[in-house]
Amino acid sequence: xxxxxTVFGSLKDYTxxxxxxxxxxxxxxxxxxxxxxxxxxQPYERIxxxxxxxxxxxxxxxxxxxxxxxxxHDEFALxxxxxxxxxxxxxxxxxxxxxxxxVLAGDAPEGARMGHVKLKRGHQVLLGAGNAYRFxxxxxxxxxxxxVLGDLSVQKWREICLS
Amino acid sequence: xxxxxxxxxxxxxxNGYRSFRLGKFELARDEYFVTVHWPxxxxxxxxxxxxxxxxxxxxxxxxxxxxxxxxxxxxxxxTRNHYGRVDFYAGTFNGTLKEAGVDYLEQFDGDHIMATFKxxxxxxxxEGFDPFAAPVETGTAFGPKQGDxxxxxxxxxxxxRRMPGLPGDSPLRNDMSVNRAFAxxxxxxxxxxxxxxxxxxxxAFSLFKYLSRSDVTWNPSVTAVCKASLACPTTEEFxxxxxxxxxxxxxxxxxxxxxxxxxxDKNTGAPRARVTMRAGDVAAMxxxxxxxxxSTKRSMxxxxxxxxxxxxxxxxxxxxxxxxxxx
Numbered sequence: 369x370x371x372x373x374t375v376f377g378s379l380k381d382y383t384x385x386x387x388x389x390x391x392x393x394x395x396x397x398x399x400x401x402x403x404x405x406x407x408x409x410q411p412y413e414r415i416x417x418x419x420x421x422x423x424x425x426x427x428x429x430x431x432x433x434x435x436x437x438x439x440x441h442d443e444f445a446l447x448x449x450x451x452x453x454x455x456x457x458x459x460x461x462x463x464x465x466x467x468x469x470x471v472l473a474g475d476a477p478e479g480a481r482m483g484h485v486k487l488k489r490g491h492q493v494l495l496g497a498g499n500a501y502r503f504x505x506x507x508x509x510x511x512x513x514x515x516v517l518g519d520l521s522v523q524k525w526r527e528i529c530l531s
Numbered sequence: 532x533x534x535x536x537x538x539x540x541x542x543x544x545x546n547g548y549r550s551f552r553l554g555k556f557e558l559a560r561d562e563y564f565v566t567v568h569w570p571x572x573x574x575x576x577x578x579x580x581x582x583x584x585x586x587x588x589x590x591x592x593x594x595x596x597x598x599x600x601x602x603x604x605x606x607x608x609x610t611r612n613h614y615g616r617v618d619f620y621a622g623t624f625n626g627t628l629k630e631a632g633v634d635y636l637e638q639f640d641g642d643h644i645m646a647t648f649k650x651x652x653x654x655x656x657x658e659g660f661d662p663f664a665a666p667v668e669t670g671t672a673f674g675p676k677q678g679d680x681x682x683x684x685x686x687x688x689x690x691x692r693r694m695p696g697l698p699g700d701s702p703l704r705n706d707m708s709v710n711r712a713f714a715x716x717x718x719x720x721x722x723x724x725x726x727x728x729x730x731x732x733x734x735a736f737s738l739f740k741y742l743s744r745s746d747v748t749w750n751p752s753v754t755a756v757c758k759a760s761l762a763c764p765t766t767e768e769f770x771x772x773x774x775x776x777x778x779x780x781x782x783x784x785x786x787x788x789x790x791x792x793x794x795x796d797k798n799t800g801a802p803r804a805r806v807t808m809r810a811g812d813v814a815a816m817x818x819x820x821x822x823x824x825x826s827t828k829r830s831m832x833x834x835x836x837x838x839x840x841x842x843x844x845x846x847x848x849x850x851x852x853x854x855x856x857x858x
Binding site for chain 1: 726729787828
């Protein structure tokens with residue numbers, strides 16, 4: 369009976385996959401690696417690694433303290449590496465319902481403090497609609513965020529994808 | 532219930548299995564194989580699959596409610612979902628058989644084909660065989676009819692509306708055991724510290740713990756709903772029992788370990804690529820391909836779907852390109 373050995377990636381240890389083409393082009397698969405993307409990113413730069421029409425998956429290098437963000441709809445963050453605390457504020461003036469994607473919420477969003485959540489690898493947190501949130505990385509890591517393309521989304525496909 | 536529409540024979544005196552008719556298709560199984568017959572070019576054509584492969588594919592088609600687009604059981608037979616109506620075909624999406632004109636396709640009411648597939652599973656899945664399980668975790672599908680495994684084939688999952696574990700939403704898996712292949716996965720949960728008055732309003736859970744406790748393979752569960760964007764992670768071991776043909780763009784994010792994907796042309800099956808995905812890799816499955824995955828070590832895969840209404844028509848008409856990003 370062999371012992372289980374599950375391989376997760378990290379900023380320090382990842383091995384990117386490959387594409388063996390028969391026909392077509394590698395770029396059609398929009399292939400990237402979130403740890404590679406985060407390793408070259410600025411802290412909390414929201415780099416799009418997946419795009420399905422208006423919906424996106426953004427990758428962030430979690431390092432230090434992020435700005436306060438807010439969103440009119442639910443978002444979900446998955447901690448893929450490191451340790452991150454998320455602080456929440458119930459905003460007095462949340463983004464308008466028609467606004468898609470995350471926005472900056474200012475240095476001190478007005479509203480009541482809701483509490484905080486401590487994440488490690490594999491933990492997923494709900495970033496509820498209308499709440500401001502701020503990440504603090506106690507151990508530098510990587511966050512992947514399911515959201516909608518917005519003002520803060522950064523697309524640089526040529527730099528991150530196999531082609 | 533449309534069970535009365537299911538057309539089947541009495542059990543075979545030789546092996547104990549019933550045979551089924553779906554329109555002009557005839558489906559039969561014996562100790563080792565499932566055989567499908569259909570009419571084409573004035574003759575009765577046939578195709579065989581190993582019984583275990585057929586049952587694993589049929590199980591996914593039922594569990595996924597015919598899924599998004601094409602569910603190819605193998606290189607010859609499969610279904611195409613028109614969301615209410617469903618095609619069953621033989622050779623239609625095999626370049627050689629299609630060109631030879633020996634293919635056949637018939638469209639059915641979704642309830643009718645679903646009832647027929649469920650009846651097939653109830654009759655053809657023997658005691659001890661679980662079509663959702665990895666091969667090393669289940670008994671054999673082969674041999675003459677011996678009992679059944681209704682509990683395995685009629686697993687039900689509560690649909691997730693927003694995120695598992697929220698009040699009134701789908702449950703977490705704390706009462707399920709950790710799979711042997713994920714025995715080393717941390718079972719720690721996030722710490723939630725709510726201020727007075729906000730108890731129950733912050734929510735987080737360990738997705739990796741949740742996945743480590745999945746008792747099925749190649750069967751996504753929704754874990755996050757952002758409008759029409761669904762996170763559908765799943766655990767994978769051995770072979771995806773179907774060659775899934777996309778009617779929209781689908782994305783994969785490899786959370787752990789490795790999966791190799793064979794990618795082929797959606798209409799002909801002609802090979803296009805082999806895509807090896809390792810932990811942290813992200814890749815799109817374009818809207819004009821079919822794909823089948825191989826995972827030696829049980830792995831965690833984040834499948835990401837867009838369920839915006841009308842997408843199949845927009846891709847098929849050419850309004851949307853098959854590739855999600857131009858660069």
